[in-house]
Amino acid sequence: MSSSSTTTTTTRLLMLKASDGVTFEVEEAVATKLGAINNMVEEEGSEDLICLPNVNGKFLGMVLEWCKKHANNNTNSDKGNDEVNKWWDKEFVMDLDQNTLYHLLMAADYLSGTELVDLLTEKVASMIRGKKVEEIRETFKIKSDFLPGQEEEIRKKNSWAFE
Amino acid sequence: MDLPNDIFVNNILLKLPVRSIISCKYVCKTWYNLISDPEFSKLHMLQAKTCILIRDIDRTLYIHSPSEKIYLMEPKDCAHYSFDPGYRSRDSGNETYNHYQEIVVKLNTKIKVKLFDNKVKLNNRGVNPATQAQPKPKLLGLGGFGFGLLGSKKVSSRAGPGLN
Numbered sequence: 001m002s003s004s005s006t007t008t009t010t011t012r013l014l015m016l017k018a019s020d021g022v023t024f025e026v027e028e029a030v031a032t033k034l035g036a037i038n039n040m041v042e043e044e045g046s047e048d049l050i051c052l053p054n055v056n057g058k059f060l061g062m063v064l065e066w067c068k069k070h071a072n073n074n075t076n077s078d079k080g081n082d083e084v085n086k087w088w089d090k091e092f093v094m095d096l097d098q099n100t101l102y103h104l105l106m107a108a109d110y111l112s113g114t115e116l117v118d119l120l121t122e123k124v125a126s127m128i129r130g131k132k133v134e135e136i137r138e139t140f141k142i143k144s145d146f147l148p149g150q151e152e153e154i155r156k157k158n159s160w161a162f163e
Numbered sequence: 164m165d166l167p168n169d170i171f172v173n174n175i176l177l178k179l180p181v182r183s184i185i186s187c188k189y190v191c192k193t194w195y196n197l198i199s200d201p202e203f204s205k206l207h208m209l210q211a212k213t214c215i216l217i218r219d220i221d222r223t224l225y226i227h228s229p230s231e232k233i234y235l236m237e238p239k240d241c242a243h244y245s246f247d248p249g250y251r252s253r254d255s256g257n258e259t260y261n262h263y264q265e266i267v268v269k270l271n272t273k274i275k276v277k278l279f280d281n282k283v284k285l286n287n288r289g290v291n292p293a294t295q296a297q298p299k300p301k302l303l304g305l306g307g308f309g310f311g312l313l314g315s316k317k318v319s320s321r322a323g324p325g326l327n
Binding site for chain 1: 183
């Protein structure tokens, strides 16, 4: 991108360092889509290197990939962009396994990427919606820890939900 | 699930339909305790979409009093559903129930309700054509609403007769 004029379009690069030492060079406009990074930049000014000790490189990379896509899609302000974003979001969450989904969600939450948190939690909610108790357990690999008989007893209270 | 409770509750559980929340309640003890927490009920009511709640008349008693049986009409997809009763009251008594009772009263003018042996039949012809496109509400039998927390005694007895 050439910036011959003196406008503010100069793209500043930020360096983000994950817990495992992996570093990412990201445009400020992309990284500041994450509330936590935006705050750090605003409070501490132009840090050369931002350390993120709670996020692993793999997931930080994924979060940044999402930010980048959304930042790019939003630059040209067409009304079709919402559709593009939605389509892309769908692809993004489609094949996530549960482990990745959780770690990504934790990373997005830590980085205050509200939109991404919404997207990921909606994915989790969709894995629960309309499912029976047994199916939910199977999906999330949860073992029932109710005592024998206890479950039946408490289920009776809401028997309508299990017809 | 090893997600922090606040994410699980605020971002996931609260987005689910009541029926799914109740299913979640019996998945394991941790979820059971989370959902049984009165605080959860409160949070749920604060953001819950307005749904239609119908109370039958208890015909087994000599005096026809409102039955303990309540039917909750909840759409499968709450995200695209809206039912605006026109007004809401949450200021007196048990706010969780008031929320729904107002709707039951208002309901008569919009949807015709017929009761046959504890089964509710709904006639949607009265509904505004604009709302027809929305997902059809699903009818659920419900015995005492509130995730197993609220006793039926707390319910005002005024809701029932309004349905006839």
